[in-house]
Amino acid sequence: MESRHSIHHVLLLVLFGLSALCQCSATGVEANQTAVLLVNASEASARRIPDTLFGIFFEEINHAGAGGLWAELVNNRVLFYLSASFLETSGFEGGGPNVPSNIDPWSIIGDESKVIVSTDRSSCFDRNKIAVQVQVLCDHTGANICPDGGVGIYNPGFWGMNIEQGKSYKLVLYVRSEESVNVSVALTGSNGLQKLAAANIVAADVSSWTKVEILLEATGTDPNSRLELRSSKKGVIWFDQVSLMPTDTYKGHGFRKDLFGMLKDLKPAFIRFPGGCFVEGDWLRNAFRWKETIGQWEERPGHFGDVWNYWTDDGLGHFEFLQLAEDLDSLPVWVFNNGVSHHDQVDTSSILPFVQEILDGLEFARGDPTSTWGSIRAKMGHPEPFDLRYVAIGNEDCGKTQYRGNYLKFYTAIKDKYPDIKIISNCDGSTRPLDHPADLYDFHIYSSASSVFSNARHFDSAPRRGPKAFVSEYAVTGNDAGKGSLLAALGEAGFLIGVEKNSEAIEMASYAPLFVNDNDRRWNPDAIVFTSSQMYGTPSYWMQHFFKESNGATLLSSSLQANPSNSLIASAITWRNSLDNNDYLRIKVVNFGTTAVITKISLTGLGQNSLETLFGAVMTELTSNNVMDENSFREPNKVIPVKTQVEKVSDNMDVVLAPRSLNSIDFLLRKSINNNVDTASVLKSSC
Ligand SMILES: *[C@@H]1O[C@H](CO)[C@@H](O)[C@H](O)[C@H]1NC(C)=O
Ligand SMILES: *[C@@H]1O[C@H](CO)[C@@H](O)[C@H](O)[C@H]1NC(C)=O
Numbered sequence: 001m002e003s004r005h006s007i008h009h010v011l012l013l014v015l016f017g018l019s020a021l022c023q024c025s026a027t028g029v030e031a032n033q034t035a036v037l038l039v040n041a042s043e044a045s046a047r048r049i050p051d052t053l054f055g056i057f058f059e060e061i062n063h064a065g066a067g068g069l070w071a072e073l074v075n076n077r078v079l080f081y082l083s084a085s086f087l088e089t090s091g092f093e094g095g096g097p098n099v100p101s102n103i104d105p106w107s108i109i110g111d112e113s114k115v116i117v118s119t120d121r122s123s124c125f126d127r128n129k130i131a132v133q134v135q136v137l138c139d140h141t142g143a144n145i146c147p148d149g150g151v152g153i154y155n156p157g158f159w160g161m162n163i164e165q166g167k168s169y170k171l172v173l174y175v176r177s178e179e180s181v182n183v184s185v186a187l188t189g190s191n192g193l194q195k196l197a198a199a200n201i202v203a204a205d206v207s208s209w210t211k212v213e214i215l216l217e218a219t220g221t222d223p224n225s226r227l228e229l230r231s232s233k234k235g236v237i238w239f240d241q242v243s244l245m246p247t248d249t250y251k252g253h254g255f256r257k258d259l260f261g262m263l264k265d266l267k268p269a270f271i272r273f274p275g276g277c278f279v280e281g282d283w284l285r286n287a288f289r290w291k292e293t294i295g296q297w298e299e300r301p302g303h304f305g306d307v308w309n310y311w312t313d314d315g316l317g318h319f320e321f322l323q324l325a326e327d328l329d330s331l332p333v334w335v336f337n338n339g340v341s342h343h344d345q346v347d348t349s350s351i352l353p354f355v356q357e358i359l360d361g362l363e364f365a366r367g368d369p370t371s372t373w374g375s376i377r378a379k380m381g382h383p384e385p386f387d388l389r390y391v392a393i394g395n396e397d398c399g400k401t402q403y404r405g406n407y408l409k410f411y412t413a414i415k416d417k418y419p420d421i422k423i424i425s426n427c428d429g430s431t432r433p434l435d436h437p438a439d440l441y442d443f444h445i446y447s448s449a450s451s452v453f454s455n456a457r458h459f460d461s462a463p464r465r466g467p468k469a470f471v472s473e474y475a476v477t478g479n480d481a482g483k484g485s486l487l488a489a490l491g492e493a494g495f496l497i498g499v500e501k502n503s504e505a506i507e508m509a510s511y512a513p514l515f516v517n518d519n520d521r522r523w524n525p526d527a528i529v530f531t532s533s534q535m536y537g538t539p540s541y542w543m544q545h546f547f548k549e550s551n552g553a554t555l556l557s558s559s560l561q562a563n564p565s566n567s568l569i570a571s572a573i574t575w576r577n578s579l580d581n582n583d584y585l586r587i588k589v590v591n592f593g594t595t596a597v598i599t600k601i602s603l604t605g606l607g608q609n610s611l612e613t614l615f616g617a618v619m620t621e622l623t624s625n626n627v628m629d630e631n632s633f634r635e636p637n638k639v640i641p642v643k644t645q646v647e648k649v650s651d652n653m654d655v656v657l658a659p660r661s662l663n664s665i666d667f668l669l670r671k672s673i674n675n676n677v678d679t680a681s682v683l684k685s686s687c
């Protein structure tokens with residue numbers, strides 16, 4: 001997504017959208033509208049929907065990864081900070097190796113008569129030179145007695161660590177001191193009083209850097225906990241690389257289980273990562289560079305994401321993104337920097353090192369375990385190649401002067417080595433042909449609800465041959481959306497029905513952004529809202545559930561006769577339910593208007609199938625009393641899909657569509673006797 005410049009644009013569209021809505025309701029008819037939906041289920045007019053059509057897009061924005069899906073609890077485990085003027089390193093690392101580092105958000109326990117905390121460049125990790133030095137001035141005896149529990153430092157996590165009773169947490173840190181040490185480590189409630197877990201690091205000789213690993217088991221629960229390191233013994237102690245991970249992440253792969261589950265439930269066919277603008281950077285020096293994000297975490301320098309303004313330690317790196325895709329059973333779509341940021345660009349004549357970096361990244365993902373980069377992947381625990389088939393050259397860079405030149409260098413080099421990899425261009429090919437080779441072209445849409453809804457027809461005229469569309473970012477934004485309204489979800493659902501119907505021209509689509517940590521809203525709205533311990537889906541998240549069975553399903557021909565026709569849109573598919581192995585016919589309809597609509601559904605061409613009338617049908621509805629309703633931590637289920645059983649079904653039946661609603665109706669299909677006869681004869685002839 002574009003970060004700043006797009007705001008005016010969005011506002012204009014919103015104003016325009018609102019005035020359009022007002023006109024509609026002024027001339028709107030009060031009585032119930034009626035409509036007829038004709039569905040022709042005949043195979044001759046059906047078409048297979050791409051297996052990849054609906055997926056997700058993960059960007060490191062809104063603390064989606066750091067302090068989100070990535071379960072690390074220590075914020076700035078290597079130390080980094082952003083000053084008012086420019087960025088300085090903080091954490092034990094932020095700001096880069098040569099800038100005096102700040103320990104933010106670490107804080108000091110004890111006043112300056114008892115303890116002095118500073119940083120220096122004494123770490124044993126070459127790419128993370130900064131360590132924190134804790135000079136304990138007080139003691140357990142003598143004139144300067146330490147306060148109860150001792151003095152030291154604590155880390156508040158990302159707006160509080162969620163510590164839960166009975167769960168265990170793996171603490172890793174590096175320690176050094178000229179004297180023997182007795183450091184008490186503890187997980188405490190936010191005021192430091194309630195102890196949830198504690199241990200002592202007692203060591204006679206830590207004169208050289210010593211790695212300490214402790215499993216902490218929590219005896220209490222607090223979503224706003226912190227990690228404390230304290231001592232009551234006079235002397236100087238250095239700490240470096242402090243990490244605290246819950247042990248029950250998804251498969252032990254480091255993903256926060258509850259948030260991972262929200263993604264898995266969407267059955268995403270693909271996951272595009274790691275951005276977005278995050279990939280570009282405001283400046284190239286702050287762009288995501290995959291080589292800095294692999295190997296052991298202690299050696300990852302981390303970087304400052306200058307578009308969304310926060311530091312990430314890159315614990316969620318290139319390997320982890322590929323692992324995430326695999327764990328979700330989705331295809332990875334790697335977006336890489338093509339030498340173009342928001343403010344600076346690499347000239348095409350100097351782009352070759354960047355191209356080599358990407359070829360290495362592909363070898364890392366797909367190469368043999370004996371290859372240079374494949375062997376590093378194998379060492380990280382994944383000897384099998386990852387199933388990387390899609391890459392995007394840049395994000396929203398089509399208009400940049402160096403884009404085409406750079407693009408062609410990447411394109412040629414990748415196709416040469418990996419001819420099967422599908423390459424995505426940033427240039428929109430939906431209205432005119434691309435002037436360069438590509439397998440797919442990016443299409444982004446952020447607009448008002450009515451504008452997104454009416455863009456369902458945008459791809460009616462898009463080319464059916466040549467590069468396919470990847471709608472890699474879509475969302476209703478602005479006043480229509482707030483922090484995630486029903487209205488936004490309805491606009492998007494209408495758009496996705498259009499995507500489904502035009503899936504000859506579109507191969508993939510994903511909503512943006514996926515996540516927001518409620519403490520760091522850089523962008524509204526988002527699909528999933530969370531804090532350290534809570535989460536909920538916005539209506540746009542639940543809207544996506546209506547489409548998760550469409551990947552690889554069969555699109556039936558359907559037509560809608562309605563008056564007025566511009567506030568309804570519908571599609572029909574047949575899909576196989578992997579849980580019961582049955583085939584279902586699903587109709588989806590958005591009623592974007594403000595009145596109920598009685599819709600006659602007329603099914604023809606069922607052929608060898610018939611409706612299983614005993615089953616009836618299941619109707620799922622997403623609606624609410626007020627179209628601006630949103631979910632919240634207080635009311636997470638205010639706007640969610642509601643299922644009802646339809647008892648009587650026939651191939652010619654009426655359904656009532658509530659005003660402002662998204663509906664799906666699933667009919668169970670049954671093979672008729674004819675078909676059994678066919679199967680039997682086939683079996684016979686094969687004997
Ligand atoms: C509109 O439809 C609803 C639900 O079927 C019904 O209760 C109501 O009487 C209808 N109103 C009009 C004006 O037909
Ligand atoms: C359904 O589609 C098939 C194949 O295109 C066509 O032969 C048939 O006439 C259609 N049925 C109706 C009722 O339109």
Ligand SMILES: *[C@@H]1O[C@H](CO)[C@@H](O)[C@H](O)[C@H]1NC(C)=O
Pocket residue numbers: 149182184200202232
């Ligand atoms: C370490 O310090 C704790 C107090 O924080 C104390 O209870 C414990 O006895 C000390 N252990 C040693 C070996 O000195």
